Amino acid sequence: MGERIPHWLDKQASLNPQRTAIETSDGRNISFSELREKSRRMAGELMKNGVKQDDHIALIASNSTLYTVFIHAVSYVGAVAVLLNTRLTAAEITYQLTDAHVSHLFSDDHHVPVAAESVTEMNLEVHRLEHLKMEKGVPHELQTDLDLDDVYTMMYTSGTTGNPKAVMHTYGNHWHSAVASALNLGTGEKDKWLNCLPLFHVGGFSILMKSVVYGMPVMLFEKFDACKVHEAVMEKGVTHVSVVTVMLQRLIEMLDDGTYPDDFRCMLLGGGPVPEVLLEKASVKGIPVFQTYGMTETSSQIATLSPEFAFSKLGSAGKALSSAHLYIDCNERGEVGEIIVRGPMVSKGYYNREKRENAYLRTGDLGFEDEDGFLFVVDRVKDVIISGGENIYPAEVESVLSSMPGVREAGVAGRPDEHWGEVPAAYIVTEDGSSLTDEEVLNWCRKRLAKYKCPKEVHWIDELPRNASNKLLRRDLSSCLKQGGDE
Amino acid sequence: MGERIPHWLDKQASLNPQRTAIETSDGRNISFSELREKSRRMAGELMKNGVKQDDHIALIASNSTLYTVFIHAVSYVGAVAVLLNTRLTAAEITYQLTDAHVSHLFSDDHHVPVAAESVTEMNLEVHRLEHLKMEKGVPHELQTDLDLDDVYTMMYTSGTTGNPKAVMHTYGNHWHSAVASALNLGTGEKDKWLNCLPLFHVGGFSILMKSVVYGMPVMLFEKFDACKVHEAVMEKGVTHVSVVTVMLQRLIEMLDDGTYPDDFRCMLLGGGPVPEVLLEKASVKGIPVFQTYGMTETSSQIATLSPEFAFSKLGSAGKALSSAHLYIDCNERGEVGEIIVRGPMVSKGYYNREKRENAYLRTGDLGFEDEDGFLFVVDRVKDVIISGGENIYPAEVESVLSSMPGVREAGVAGRPDEHWGEVPAAYIVTEDGSSLTDEEVLNWCRKRLAKYKCPKEVHWIDELPRNASNKLLRRDLSSCLKQGGDE
Numbered sequence: 020m021g022e023r024i025p026h027w028l029d030k031q032a033s034l035n036p037q038r039t040a041i042e043t044s045d046g047r048n049i050s051f052s053e054l055r056e057k058s059r060r061m062a063g064e065l066m067k068n069g070v071k072q073d074d075h076i077a078l079i080a081s082n083s084t085l086y087t088v089f090i091h092a093v094s095y096v097g098a099v100a101v102l103l104n105t106r107l108t109a110a111e112i113t114y115q116l117t118d119a120h121v122s123h124l125f126s127d128d129h130h131v132p133v134a135a136e137s138v139t140e141m142n143l144e145v146h147r148l149e150h151l152k153m154e155k156g157v158p159h160e161l162q163t164d165l166d167l168d169d170v171y172t173m174m175y176t177s178g179t180t181g182n183p184k185a186v187m188h189t190y191g192n193h194w195h196s197a198v199a200s201a202l203n204l205g206t207g208e209k210d211k212w213l214n215c216l217p218l219f220h221v222g223g224f225s226i227l228m229k230s231v232v233y234g235m236p237v238m239l240f241e242k243f244d245a246c247k248v249h250e251a252v253m254e255k256g257v258t259h260v261s262v263v264t265v266m267l268q269r270l271i272e273m274l275d276d277g278t279y280p281d282d283f284r285c286m287l288l289g290g291g292p293v294p295e296v297l298l299e300k301a302s303v304k305g306i307p308v309f310q311t312y313g314m315t316e317t318s319s320q321i322a323t324l325s326p327e328f329a330f331s332k333l334g335s336a337g338k339a340l341s342s343a344h345l346y347i348d349c350n351e352r353g354e355v356g357e358i359i360v361r362g363p364m365v366s367k368g369y370y371n372r373e374k375r376e377n378a379y380l381r382t383g384d385l386g387f388e389d390e391d392g393f394l395f396v397v398d399r400v401k402d403v404i405i406s407g408g409e410n411i412y413p414a415e416v417e418s419v420l421s422s423m424p425g426v427r428e429a430g431v432a433g434r435p436d437e438h439w440g441e442v443p444a445a446y447i448v449t450e451d452g453s454s455l456t457d458e459e460v461l462n463w464c465r466k467r468l469a470k471y472k473c474p475k476e477v478h479w480i481d482e483l484p485r486n487a488s489n490k491l492l493r494r495d496l497s498s499c500l501k502q503g504g505d506e
Numbered sequence: 507m508g509e510r511i512p513h514w515l516d517k518q519a520s521l522n523p524q525r526t527a528i529e530t531s532d533g534r535n536i537s538f539s540e541l542r543e544k545s546r547r548m549a550g551e552l553m554k555n556g557v558k559q560d561d562h563i564a565l566i567a568s569n570s571t572l573y574t575v576f577i578h579a580v581s582y583v584g585a586v587a588v589l590l591n592t593r594l595t596a597a598e599i600t601y602q603l604t605d606a607h608v609s610h611l612f613s614d615d616h617h618v619p620v621a622a623e624s625v626t627e628m629n630l631e632v633h634r635l636e637h638l639k640m641e642k643g644v645p646h647e648l649q650t651d652l653d654l655d656d657v658y659t660m661m662y663t664s665g666t667t668g669n670p671k672a673v674m675h676t677y678g679n680h681w682h683s684a685v686a687s688a689l690n691l692g693t694g695e696k697d698k699w700l701n702c703l704p705l706f707h708v709g710g711f712s713i714l715m716k717s718v719v720y721g722m723p724v725m726l727f728e729k730f731d732a733c734k735v736h737e738a739v740m741e742k743g744v745t746h747v748s749v750v751t752v753m754l755q756r757l758i759e760m761l762d763d764g765t766y767p768d769d770f771r772c773m774l775l776g777g778g779p780v781p782e783v784l785l786e787k788a789s790v791k792g793i794p795v796f797q798t799y800g801m802t803e804t805s806s807q808i809a810t811l812s813p814e815f816a817f818s819k820l821g822s823a824g825k826a827l828s829s830a831h832l833y834i835d836c837n838e839r840g841e842v843g844e845i846i847v848r849g850p851m852v853s854k855g856y857y858n859r860e861k862r863e864n865a866y867l868r869t870g871d872l873g874f875e876d877e878d879g880f881l882f883v884v885d886r887v888k889d890v891i892i893s894g895g896e897n898i899y900p901a902e903v904e905s906v907l908s909s910m911p912g913v914r915e916a917g918v919a920g921r922p923d924e925h926w927g928e929v930p931a932a933y934i935v936t937e938d939g940s941s942l943t944d945e946e947v948l949n950w951c952r953k954r955l956a957k958y959k960c961p962k963e964v965h966w967i968d969e970l971p972r973n974a975s976n977k978l979l980r981r982d983l984s985s986c987l988k989q990g991g992d993e
Contacts, residue, residue: 022509022678022850024849024850025826025828025829025830027828031828033825033879034825034828035812191509198685198689201688201693202688202693202719202720202721205692205695206688206693207694232689232828233689234689234828325522338520338521341512341517341518341719341721342511342512344512362511363509363511378510392520
């Protein structure tokens with residue numbers, strides 16, 4: 020048994036009963052006291068539907084207040100929430116429900132068809148989230164404490180190869196993640212964090228955890244909408260937004276010649292390597308971008324570039340947060356190697372898989388530390404292109420491509436080559452009205468990259484393949500061509 | 507083994523190398539990077555002097571940068587710091603050195619005489635803090651991690667009866683205390699906390715912990731000096747000060763008709779019951795006083811009145827911090843009962859004494875929660891005067907006495923009475939030039955207190971007996987008389 024703390028929502032409802040917990044994009048506010056009441060009622064409903072302590076219960080739903088209520092209801096029951104990606108096919112859902120030993124499946128109305136299809140051959144029914152009667156009167160068996168060692172959530176990682184695996188997060192993982200972020204960014208009474216990331220990914224989920232650990236309002240969006248997010252930042256007192264690269268790009272475009280309000284403190288940027296040109300644009304416009312490094316296994320960011328170095332170390336993901344260690348598996352500082360992390364926010368392992376032997380997590384990401392100890396994430400180990408014995412990091416080539424006028428975004432992946440083993444291929448989405456040629460792109464690269472790093476072919480596509488959290492899926496780049504590319 | 511985190515000073519030296527860690531009252535600054543270097547050098551020196559991991563090493567010294575360096579050096583060695591009260595007699599020191607199984611005693615120059623006297627019959631020598639050579643070159647065996655379950659410090663509680671006991675604090679107790687305070691008060695880049703409390707008490711020590719957990723500058727004073735503290739708040743960017751009642755009183759007097767700068771955020775008031783008249787004066791002057799409740803066993807405050815309620819709940823110590831539970835041992839809300847606490851900042855027990863059976867600490871303090879769940883501390887269980895079967899809380903009577911014009915401060919204690927068992931006696935320190943009479947004081951009380959609560963006698967004394975952390979020692983009130991009172 021681990022350290023126990025009072026249930027965090029009980030605590031906020033006691034400390035800050037009237038403070039807004041959740042503000043929706045259509046302007047409805049729910050206080051911590053109301054959120055607690057709703058969550059406890061839903062907990063009662065879950066129990067009436069047969070959910071017991073330690074049960075694994077799955078949810079497939081879009082972001083909503085009800086999603087938040089469900090999340091907290093699960094903790095009042097002491098069950099484990101298996102949060103399903105809404106983009107999954109029925110077959111993928113079936114796999115995860117089986118793998119995670121799920122006892123109950125909940126779905127919002129919109130996802131009932133796929134949910135129903137997923138359980139056709141299983142002994143599971145689909146409970147509709149909106150149909151749960153939230154009646155007055157709460158059973159007495161609800162949890163009043165949280166044991167930091169208890170598992171709270173499971174989220175499947177996309178996994179570049181093999182079947183997806185369920186990352187287990189304890190209450191302690193989420194709590195320590197929120198605390199480490201607070202110690203890094205500071206917290207204040209004016210803070211209001213906008214979430215437009217899916218709650219079934221840790222980037223979005225962690226914002227709900229920050230809300231309940233800090234007693235902070237969260238403005239919860241169903242999904243990213245550049246206009247609405249821009250408006251919220253400009254006019255609605257939002258101080259923090261978590262984004263991935265493509266979102267930042269759209270927000271910068273929205274800003275035109277303006278600047279964000281003075282109270283805006285932090286654009287937390289995650290989700291993988293970022294083209295430097297984008298960071299420069301943000302810097303020019305005075306947007307306080309905090310580049311981060313993290314993954315599902317680290318319960319959100321584990322390294323962040325601190326305010327003082329936001330511009331002098333452009334492109335770095337900073338240093339490991341206060342309770343975390345970060346090492347590079349290399350012989351001497353400056354060398355690229357696999358990133359290894361450790362800390363109380365790092366998941367202890369995957370459900371139903373072999374246990375990790377020690378506290379150190381090999382991330383599968385490559386990076387290096389500069390002379391001042393700042394982390395630069397280079398690429399995924401598995402995305403590295405090995406060409407004639409040389410390592411080519413797709414992110415580096417993409418960064419060069421993205422900086423070219425007329426290029427909206429770019430992806431780079433290896434393709435087999437008889438002579439070199441592999442060679443890099445470029446996949447480009449152009450700005451509207453742009454009429455770039457292969458030759459122009461190749462010339463741009465030749466001036467800026469060593470010869471072996473230059474793409475050997477250029478493909479023009481409509482859209483980069485991304486997963487539900489908007490991460491670039493390089494392994495799917497070549498299949499874009501068949502679905503309507505240039506060839 | 508508990509959760510492990512990177513050594514907090516290494517971490518701050520990495521994250522914020524140039525940021526000021528310690529600023530002394532004479533304006534000398536030491537950065538986190540310098541503090542780390544000095545602390546590691548001193549760790550090396552301690553080891554050369556024979557200090558090993560898990561050794562109990564005692565320090566008797568006044569507040570200084572060197573004290574801070576020593577504290578961190580101990581953590582690099584992995585030893586346990588036994589922090590001695592500088593007001594102790596040699597015999598009291600001998601008792602604590604023996605009881606705590608101390609292997610090494612360190613002293614600053616000023617305290618060498620009493621330290622030397624304390625070890626005359628022991629097999630211990632006195633190491634002079636200032637004589638430790640802080641040579642370059644650091645041994646390799648220094649701790650790089652802190653195990654949150656390891657004991658870090660021992661501080662003796664004064665104890666109202668019996669021998670003093672050493673409260674053991676783990677790294678986790680101190681870390682959780684600092685984090686809980688951060689989540690309560692918020693943290694920001696401008697924060698600078700002034701410490702004028704002795705470092706051998708948890709109130710002062712905890713500020714050093716906040717410094718190294720948050721990466722926050724601390725302005726460290728050797729002792730409380732009203733003029734200097736006032737000046738620092740007015741002119742040197744201090745945002746937080748921790749005080750006890752008597753200090754707050756003097757600071758309010760210094761303020762005259764002025765107000766504190768806008769950036770001043772928090773006057774953290776601890777050390778026991780506070781006369782309401784003082785809180786009202788602070789309120790009138792716009793001083794953001796945060797009344798707290800805590801003790802050595804809770805590693806500093808465990809309850810604090812949050813900003814929103816600072817004035818509407820005047821006199822309350824607020825609610826338990828986010829990771830802490832607080833209960834009143836009573837039948838229904840509103841009743842006075844013993845305060846019981848639980849949480850990761852609560853010490854697991856006393857060194858060399860019977861272990862506590864569970865996680866709940868009975869504090870020996872009396873209090874009640876109002877209808878909104880706010881804690882009001884009433885008094886020490888042991889100070890309660892039982893008169894004719896009625897409970898009289900000295901703090902209540904003192905509060906009435908303190909509000910009387912001409913009274914500077916007041917103490918109340920029981921004295922034996924044949925008829926009633928005990929009756930309250932008042933001990934009063936007057937303002938300069940005041941010429942109050944017994945009868946005036948008794949009349950003042952009769953108008954404001956039930957008859958049984960009114961003091962049966964009034965004594966005029968020069969000074970209230972206080973311990974090294976300025977807490978009123980009611981059990982010593984009667985002995986003040988013999989040492990120069992009015993009788």
